[in-house]
Amino acid sequence: MSSKDIRSILSGGVKKVSGTKSSTVNSLITTKGKLLNDIASEPLWRTHGTYLITNLPPKSSLIKTFGNDTKIKIAAFDLDGTLVQTKSGRSFAISSDDWKWWDSPKAKSSVLEKLDQVIKDKYLIVIFTNQGGVVTNVANKSYNNFVKRVTSVIKSLNAYIKNEEVPILVYASPKKPAKETDSTKHTLMRKPNIGMWKELVEYVGNNQIDEDNSFFVGDAAGRPNDFSDSDLMFAKNIGITNFKTPEEFFL
Template structure:
């Protein structure tokens, strides 16, 4: 018995119009042929990785947070490391490379491609023909070099992410094949852009005196330029997520360009900073402060966000007038603050309550205490913008000379919580008067050299 035959359905008119049938388009792979070949090559036959990795700590006794990869070509780096005085520094992601898959953040070691096909040739030209020292400075907050022993998260995940990053970075540096060092900041410390810790490490590595670098011809290229959103051909181009790359260049004193400007020759776009230091010049060391003691004994209530300069103001201007300070950061609880203030008032002392006191309900408790002891209560309102307070907090926590009380950095939540609760203080709440203070840096010229940099 012959096998049954299957009768084919005749193609309809639409199908007949396509001849031959359309080919399926292959999805572009991020994995190169050389990478596949390398995978199947025995280890003994593979070329030696020319990137040497090391880690660095932001301070003595603190786990390392800076990952450093130094690539030396097979022919070596024959010249003295301090010979090159011009520095061309680049961000990594969205500047030199981007993900091949289109993902915004990719952990894969092979998911990358050049940001533009011109990138590798341009970097080689900078080193080989124009005499630049070429380096990479990149924030990599997603990496954890030394997981917290108390963390419940599996360590294997953190380790794999670091391994993948090293493999990706090594592939990038190998394709460039010029003497180059990559610095990756994984923590929120002195190494993180726009702070200049990575730049200083580069100077030490290449035996460069910062004062001898050709700042006028040096450059930093990165995508975090604070560019504003705009419309292009009817489509919205979003604003930059940050201004940290531009601010790093400003801190160092070198030229800044975005990758579009540097590699593609595009015109600069408008940019804006959430916090601009140009609005806060050095005020001088002997500026007259509009505060004086009005009563033989009084209670002064500070009101303002964390990082507004309240404690500094107390030590410089109210302590010399004989005031005693009540501060919850030191006393650890509100009850202890009230207990301490009560004792001081009973002893006839004038007292400053150094706290944020954001709303009428909080302030009312102190007004009631003042009334109980028949002492006039005054308010000093620190009208300091939140972005400026965050700047002050970081400067204080990262610079021992400006942090005599050794305060730890505050979480973003502390600033947001104040902003959500804040109500402007009014005399009708029960104050004798309200002294309003706009922020000005009140310190030495040497201190301003530290404070007057971008830290966020």
């Protein structure tokens, strides 16, 4: 790789990094130090153009967990305000460690206990999150903070259930860069639109999802104090009738 290529990537040439083999990513480490080193150590994270961020395990781990011949039940969750909340009390995380598991004084069981049960009940956990403050640039702080934050969420769950191999999938809809004039793909990926779900279907395989027995949990449910109903409408637009708010699900 020429130094010109490296400069291009570091200045935001996301496409060249997207889906690169780890050997290519590793070659960037020496030129950019810790920032890219941290990202390269989380090899499942990928950017797709500027419109999608994913954390997907190898398909082999899905087959190992769920077998080859049964439809997979999806336990789908929003992230912020649903699985986690900020430690700082702000609406948006201010750093990669500004998170804690969602909690409510009324909740009888913790999020971790509930997720453990969901995994025991043979659901595939998938997180669908709109991240309007994150750009798909591996050299950008917002991207680094997001990847590190969600990686630590997943590791915390893995540690609780004492299983590092349980696949946890993440789909995140990032901010559209101002310089891009075509917003079509970004709009499709943003809840309540179902582009992220379609990506999941493509990943798991057509007709491989048991939609009748899948569910979605999100806090944007159009309640009087909710900022939006994008989670509720996302579930409706997919055709998932089993929608719950975090209060309903974790109580």
